[in-house]
Amino acid sequence: MHKKLFIPGPVEVYPDVLKVLGTPMIGHRTKEYADMHGQIKSKLQQLLYTKNKIYLVTSSGTGIMEACSRNLVNKRAAHFVCGEFGERWFEISTLNGKEADKFSVELGKAIKPKMVDQALATGKYDTVFITHNETSVGVMNPLKEIAAVVKKYPEVVFCVDAVSSMAGAKIEVDAYGIDVCLASMQKGFALPPGFAICSISNKALERTKQVKNRGYYFDFLVFDQFDAKNQTPTTPSVSHMFALNYQLDKILKEGLDNHFNRIKELSATCRKWVLDNRFKLFTEPGYESVTMTTAENTRNVDINKLNEELGKRGYMISAGYGKLKDKSFRIAHMGETTVAELKELLSVMEEVIKTLSPLVESKK
Numbered sequence: 001m002h003k004k005l006f007i008p009g010p011v012e013v014y015p016d017v018l019k020v021l022g023t024p025m026i027g028h029r030t031k032e033y034a035d036m037h038g039q040i041k042s043k044l045q046q047l048l049y050t051k052n053k054i055y056l057v058t059s060s061g062t063g064i065m066e067a068c069s070r071n072l073v074n075k076r077a078a079h080f081v082c083g084e085f086g087e088r089w090f091e092i093s094t095l096n097g098k099e100a101d102k103f104s105v106e107l108g109k110a111i112k113p114k115m116v117d118q119a120l121a122t123g124k125y126d127t128v129f130i131t132h133n134e135t136s137v138g139v140m141n142p143l144k145e146i147a148a149v150v151k152k153y154p155e156v157v158f159c160v161d162a163v164s165s166m167a168g169a170k171i172e173v174d175a176y177g178i179d180v181c182l183a184s185m186q187k188g189f190a191l192p193p194g195f196a197i198c199s200i201s202n203k204a205l206e207r208t209k210q211v212k213n214r215g216y217y218f219d220f221l222v223f224d225q226f227d228a229k230n231q232t233p234t235t236p237s238v239s240h241m242f243a244l245n246y247q248l249d250k251i252l253k254e255g256l257d258n259h260f261n262r263i264k265e266l267s268a269t270c271r272k273w274v275l276d277n278r279f280k281l282f283t284e285p286g287y288e289s290v291t292m293t294t295a296e297n298t299r300n301v302d303i304n305k306l307n308e309e310l311g312k313r314g315y316m317i318s319a320g321y322g323k324l325k326d327k328s329f330r331i332a333h334m335g336e337t338t339v340a341e342l343k344e345l346l347s348v349m350e351e352v353i354k355t356l357s358p359l360v361e362s363k364k
């Protein structure tokens with residue numbers, strides 16, 4: 001039986017989208033392709049409230065994260081970390097031989113603007129990296145407020161991993177002054193994994209020109225050269241692009257505000273369920289993600305068993321990430337999920353939890 005995915009990536013891909021993915025192939029150097037490429041870019045500019053350029057990249061989101069480290073850090077990077085994906089970005093910078101420092105908060109807590117201000121005030125940094133929605137813990141960092149702080153430092157290039165928030169939460173790229181805002185397809189866009197996009201500012205491109213050893217596959221200047229012709233340097237995943245174009249039409253037709261409000265309603269529904277069912281919210285109050293909910297497993301439910309039973313009924317959620325595996329569980333509510341569908345999952349969960357005996361912690 002297919003399990004409907006309520007995990008924070010990949011999320012459920014609906015049958016109409018799967019069908020569009022099967023559109024007959026076209027050549028990537030044809031006019032037909034370039035037209036589609038151009039359409040996708042302008043729709044993404046609408047979604048992101050930006051006039052910045054948009055790159056369409058055939059890789060998972062991590063590819064663009066690496067591209068940012070590699071293309072943009074000249075002096076020293078400041079990484080703000082509140083979970084696994086932030087950790088990974090820091091690791092990517094250091095593995096690429098970049099000078100980088102990590103500023104971390106306790107798991108479940110958000111990055112605060114003051115912390116960013118204090119780091120940047122040292123004058124040591126030319127690039128800032130932050131995860132908007134930290135999927136490992138379900139924290140949504142206060143991007144708008146952080147962006148206002150970063151703006152005070154015009155020499156700093158500002159990169160945002162919006163993999164699990166783009167197309168789920170409103171991100172006003174130009175108003176906030178984000179230089180690179182990146183995401184992959186398998187979260188808010190509700191498409192299969194393997195493709196990614198970013199917006200990029202002229203400031204970021206100017207920086208890139210000063211940075212050496214950018215490689216080829218992820219060189220922003222190579223991207224830029226082809227972007228001018230509505231093409232990509234290498235053969236792109238055209239199938240993803242058929243589906244992305246289709247998906248963006250759906251989002252724009254729903255209306256951006258309606259779309260973002262539906263996601264907010266999903267998160268309110270899920271949070272209420274968590275509290276009504278005597279669990280706690282894992283994340284710092286006021287910084288809960290809108291695209292997913294992380295519950296603290298205060299009732300000591302056997303999450304493995306819960307998921308096994310949900311699987312038999314055609315659903316799947318996620319355990320906590322890494323060391324939070326038994327201590328929390330995560331429910332994603334982004335993409336095309338409707339409130340009715342989420343409620344269906346939650347009522348099945350409620351029934352299943354009643355039948356499970358609490359987990360007895362094994363001492364090692």
Ligand SMILES: *Cc1c(COP(=O)(O)O)cnc(C)c1O
Pocket residue numbers: 009060061062063085131133134135161162163164184185193194
């Ligand atoms: C899923 C995720 C990633 C990784 O994206 P890939 O497409 O798997 O490379 C990075 N950052 C965040 C916040 C994510 O949720």
